[in-house]
Amino acid sequence: MTISLKPNNSPSKKLQPTGWLKYLSFSLDHKVIGLQYLVCGFLFYLIGGSLAGAIRVELFSPLSDFMPREVYNQVLTLHGTIMIFLWIVPVVNGAFGNYLIPFYVGARDMAFPRLNAVAFWLIPPSGLMLITSYFINGAAQSGWTAYPPLSITTPAAGQIIWILSVLLLGGSSIFGGINFIATILKLRRPGLKLMQLPMYCWAMLGTSILVVLSTPVLAGTLILLSFDIVAHTGFFNPSLGGNVIVYQHLFWFYSHPAVYIMVLPAFGLVSEILPIHSRKPLFGYTTMVFSIMGIVVLGLVVWAHHMFTSGTPPWMRLFFTIATAFIAVPTGIKFFNWVATLWGGKISLNGAMLFSCGFIINFVLGGITGVALAQVPFDVHVHDTYFVVAHFHYIVYGGSVFVIFSSIYHWFPKFTGKMLNENLGRFHFIITFIGFNLCFAPQHWLGLNGMPRRVAEYDPQFQLINQISSLGALLMAISTLPFLWNILQSILFGDEAGDNPWNALTPEWLTSSPPPVENWEGDAPLVLEPYGYGKKDSNVTQEEIK
Amino acid sequence: MPKLSAILTLTSSLILGVAGVWVAYNVDMLPVSASMNAPVYDELYRVLFIIGIILFIGMTALVIYSLFQFRRRPGETGDGIDLEGNISLEIFWTAVPAIVVLFVGLYSYDIYDRMGGMQPLMHDHSGQMDNQAERVWGGIGSGPIESSSTNNSSSLPIELTAMQFAFIFHYPKGDIISGELHVPVGREVSLKMESKDVIHAFWVPQFRLKQDVIPGQPTILNFTPTKAGNFPIVCAELCGPYHGGMRSNVIVDEQEDFDTWLKANSKESI
Helix, strand or coil: CCCCCCCCCHHHHHHHCCCHHHHHCCCCCHHHHHHHHHHHHHHHHHHHHHHHHHHHCCCCCCCCCCCHHHHHHHHHHHHHHHHHHHHHHHHHHHHHHHHHHHHHHHHCCCHHHHHHHHHHHHHHHHHHHHHHHHCCCCCCCCCCCCCHHCCCHHCHHEEEEEEEHHHHHHHHHHHHHHHHHHHHHHCCCCCHHHHHHCCCHHHHHHHHHHHHHHHHHHHHHHHHHHHHHHHHCCCCCHCCCHHHHHHHHHHHHHHHHHHHHHHHHHHHHHHHHHHHHHHCCCCCCHHHHHHHHHHHHHHHCCCHHCCCCCCCHHHHHHHHHHHHHCCHHHHEEEEEHHHHCCCCCCCCCHHHHHHHHHHHHHHHHHHHHHHHHHHHHHHHHHEEEEEHHHHHHHHHHHHHHHHHHHHHHHHHHHHHCCCHHHHHHHHHHHHHHHHHHHHHHHHHHHHHHHCCCCCCCHHHHHHHHHHHHHHHHHHHHHHHHHHHHHHHHHHCCCCCCCCCCCCCCHHHCCCCCCCCCCCCCCCCCCCCCCCCCCCCCCCCCCCCCC | HHHHHHHHHHHHHHHHHHHHHHHHCCCCCCCCCCCCHHHHHHHHHHHHHHHHHHHHHHHHHHHHHHHHHCCCCCCCCCCCCCCCCCCHHHHHHHHHHHHHHHHHHHHHHHHHHCCCCCCCCCCCCCHHHHCCCCCCCEECCCCHHHHHHHHHHEEEEEEEEEEEEEEEECCCCCCEEECCCECCCCCCCEEEECCCCCCCCEEHHHCCCCEEEEECCCCEEEEECCCCCCEEEEEECCCCHHHHHHHEEEEEHHHHHHHHHHHHHCCCCC
């Protein structure tokens, strides 16, 4: 059965620079590209985080006294755009997807290595373009949603650069999605069936389907919006007979699935991390696969729940309420399965495990407020308030970003061959968890009691709660320091990790750390049971592993 | 032993349930309710809060208990139990959330119906519209569907024009223009809203009501204030640099005070 997969001996691969320079090159190696995504994303995270800090400083007092109002709107627009398009989406998809998917399917690289490198190299220029727009006449001021007519009437230069940048990032995302679908479906090692793949592959397959189906709609919408701005067409301009609600439908047709593009890969990563650190098989593999696909299908038909106050007709409100609430069912299955995975395990309380468990707790709260927000009568009161801000930060920060940290603690030994300091990791987790909850939990109350989102000034009665929230944000900022120190000292002086420090069974651990360019010295191992922990006679095919 | 664990599970879920109900009735996070649909809203909020708090505390407790109970003791080696799934358990935790979600969906539909949100579009105000081409979207009404159509004549029509960065109210009866909204207690108000420039949103937290004010799309929002007082009107849709400052007040008066105000400010004698 063993089929030898020959390395790809394309001449260009031999011309690749080696050493640290390869991380600045047009490398075709999926591992290099993955780390390029990760480091680049993290740099943008620091920028987006500083912008969030500026927002929390402005909101420390009820008056607009820290920065000019126009700048405040630019800051919140840049914060949202950077965190979504330059940090979470590229990292949970691009970074971990590129690094892990070829290992998981038993391939030596992605299906289209050049397309892969192009997808990555679209990100730094579009990110830089977005940020420099601030210095050229001001960045976009209409929020990351860019609703017309506001986006048509605010200064055009910043808005157009924002559109160009998001178009390029969307293109990068589509290239990545095509590549993942092709790799997972067509590059699997002979003998490896779909239902034997690690769960992250299923998450990435589902996510990539969403990317490929919905991102082109965003691209088309933004091109029409740019026509309205530059050529004074009237697609979305009511004074020229356009319709602003059509834009909202088209925008959310992408931007709701975008939430799943940010959380489904995170679900996949958690499904890899929990079994290894609790030494238990992943509970309910089959139901996990079906719930991912259920989320993909439902995720495409819930977009109008962002528009319950936009004058949508009653039938639409009813349909989108029910469809949205039903996403709780497949999502709930996944959470119960994860808790069942922990149950009866031998759990190591390390950085990877703690961040994954923090993710479960945070995301459950975000999910509960999500089901509440899906109910039209509930939503008409809290829509566009700090309640919504709290809800989606529980999903994207408490969810996706916690998983990114968990994944860095988990895969750092594979990336570098060095161990991270687990005590620093635990410390990092505790202040991140406290800071995050201190920052965002009080915002639920703010929204319920009358504070709208995206405001630079607010009713003085909300001052105390805003100050508590800002204090939490300060803790979150501080929590980055032990993490950065941990990374730095581990790279320089860290303990050697060895090939498989966690005694894991998934294929990326069955090679050296860091892995060779062709991933394995010999043939790719055939891992039929990636979660076979606790078995007396493990069915993992060991004959091909040295 | 299975008997003991069953009793433990049962008692802990009972305690959890009681705690959830207690919290929902004793932790009041909402502002004063001052319109006819606010108490209906608060009822839904309470139900969602009970379900949410039970789920959240339950899941958090399970995670923390697992981390503590199944933590790796110093010097311990080896794997956990070989447990890959349990069909009946998985069916159980698929079915229960499905039933809860279906219940919540139907219940909130009922709540929305009681708020009058399911009224057919272009039903009641079409006769009053001068321009038949205008599209009028039904906002949220105040009472059940049957009563609102009969009460139509007695509702107080007011026009709202939103612009960067102010709300302007116009009372057709008396031709009054005001920056604040004056309404009487207990009478249905029919607010016809239109925006001059970008999208704004009319939100009164104490009324539990919000509706976008959209350029090119007149919208009618019906509501009935039930409590005299002074409540904030907040713009809830990003509308430009002064979005945070786009606030006004709704002054809910007793009927006679409102009549006095109306008389004092009207340009023509009524």
